[in-house]
Amino acid sequence: MEEKTVFYRDTWAEIDLDALYSNISQIREHLPRNTNIFAAVKANAYGHGVIQTAKTVLAAGVHGLAVAFLDEALTIREAGITAPILVLGATRAADAGVAAVHNISLTVFQIDWIKEAEKVVPLGHALRVHIKCDTGMGRIGVTKEDDLREIDVLLRQSNRFIWDGIFTHFATADQLDEAYYNKQLSRFKYFLNCLKMHPPYIHAANSAAALCHSDSLFNTARIGIAMYGLTPSDEIKDLLPFTRKEVFSLHTKIVHVKKLQAGEKVGYGADYTASEDEWIATIPIGYADGWIRKLRGFKVIADGEMVPIVGKICMDQTMLKLPKKMPIGTQVTLIGKQKNHFNSVDDVAKKLETINYEITCTITNRVPRVYKRQGIV
Known part of the structure; x- marks a missing residue:
């Protein structure tokens, strides 16, 4: 069951309350x-x-x-x-x-x-x-x-x-x-x-x-x-005595797709140049949401494929290089699982050279939280 949340932008964080319940229950038992x-x-x-x-x-x-x-x-x-x-x-x-x-x-x-x-x-x-x-x-x-x-x-x-x-x-x-x-x-x-x-x-x-x-x-x-x-740190990652499931995931959707010709530019500073004909997608998330500029080059998941962020991340928008044309509305997972790929909170933290605590805290309240549960609470 998904708690009904009304919002008007195709960017949201999913909070898996079943995973949260399971995690704390296992800790309680330990x-x-x-x-x-x-x-x-x-x-x-x-x-x-x-x-x-x-x-x-x-x-x-x-x-x-x-x-x-x-x-x-x-x-x-x-x-x-x-x-x-x-x-x-x-x-x-x-x-x-x-x-x-x-x-x-x-x-x-x-x-x-x-x-x-x-x-x-x-x-x-x-x-x-x-x-x-x-x-x-x-x-x-x-x-x-x-x-x-x-x-x-x-x-x-x-x-x-x-x-x-x-x-x-x-x-x-x-x-x-x-x-x-x-x-x-x-x-x-x-x-x-x-x-x-x-x-x-x-x-x-x-x-x-x-x-x-x-x-x-x-x-x-x-x-x-x-x-x-x-996990509190990478050092003790393998020592924790219970199976953990990440509660937080982050998603958005493609709002625009265009084909660039070789030599065309992307983003502020025009410092990304298409080396060949490329499909570029725009997603409605940016540094004002906590998806900060240092994440340039990080790969997110679109239609089950890993795709890189290109150009400078903007305040409200981010551009992706696609391997092929994808339709508007295609779901993009920035943190979490999609098909056979998984971006963990730790993966984002590693890219930013910080700790996992900071990642979930940094995603601002401008991003709506959608709560998923199966009637446990």
Whole structure:
């Protein structure tokens, strides 16, 4: 079944909710039964669509959701989703009351922030918080045990807070060399030992750590990239203990075809020249959609054949060199499977010399998302 989406341009991303459900279900089965899973749905669920993704993974058995900012959490609450939500990034102390009213957990790591936030949490409400420990990532988090102890005391003494969790984030869990990972894990365990009591949620493991390092599971894991059918890194691609299926694919259609004579030019700068008589197709996608100019030369799939992008990619349009004339309306797959060919998200990332996370996040909201499912959610 395909969720009906109305749009007026022949470019769209397909989100396979069955694949998403299968991926998270397999991860759920791999982890110990008492492990709480917080599914990372920040950045519009890595470009997949936050509400549909959230509903699917909750149906598949995850405990809660993790986002980057309070705005993202509020969007989820506005959709009627009542599951636990943790904001992983920094939030202004002045906005703590908003989070408390909507039962959204915030990340804390500064003593002064806690003192300021306490003043704005309304009577009758309490703000749920998770303490972030910086064990070597170098972003946000408590770095000194004395600060951790003081935050512990402030949270336990105030009726404006509910201390829900404590966590850290690994910098190298997706690498085969485990030295730095072990250093961070040891530091986090030291922080835990500094506390007289522990909160309900203790979490350190992201996708890579949860699937490849059982020693950092504690009682909660944050799963992101793996549930979308993608691997945290090429290094551990063959180590993941479940069969992944990519959730995201990207498609368009040919809107124009013309035959160029040898010597004729294509695109801005006129820097592509037909070396012989060539069929050139135009597709309605460009860098404003996240299909950026560095993808020139990348091969996409048209009518089951691999065809190269030629000329400079435009803001809204891209040109392809066809092996033969193809009719207007021919479907072109930029990411995903068509007949016997498959362009993975990793293939695009390799062409752009970046990581798969960036690819799905980069495809802008101007590209409509079409959700495919078989009634599982």
